[in-house]
Amino acid sequence: MMNDRIEGVAVLKQANVYFDGKCVSHTVQFADGSKKSVGVILPASLTFNTGVPEIMEGVAGSCRVRLRGESQWKTYTAGESFEVPANSSFEIEVEAPYHYVCHFG
Secondary structure (H helix, E strand, O other): OOOOOOOOEEEOOOOEEEHHHOEEEEEEEEOOOOEEEEEEEOOEEEEEEOOOOEEEEEEEOEEEEEEOOOOOOEEEEOOOEEEEOOOOEEEEEEOOOEEEEEEEO
16 A cells, blocks of 8 residues: 555645644545545644545654544554544544545545
8 A cells, every 4th residue: 555656646636624724635536436635634633534434544754543432542653554434533643744645435
C-alpha cells in the first residue's frame, strides 16, 4: 500500500475542509470510480465518523488513535496504517502535521 505516488487518477479541485481547517484533504478518483483522499491533519484532538470502512495510511508524522469501543490509545507513524469499521468513529490526536491517505471501502 505504501507508495509515494498515486498513478492514473483524477483529483477533485475543491478541498475537503474539516474542523475549521484542522484537517484538509483532496479526493482522488480512480477510473473504476473508487475514491481515496489525501490530506493533512494539523495539531488537534478530533473525532471522525465513518460511513464506509476506512484504512488510514500514515505518510508523514505520527498520531495517537482510539477506535470507538476501545479504551487504549495506539500510536501510528509514517508507513503504518489503521482500519476503522463502517458506521463507526475514531478519535485522533496529532501534535505535528500528520499526512495521510484514506482508503475507502
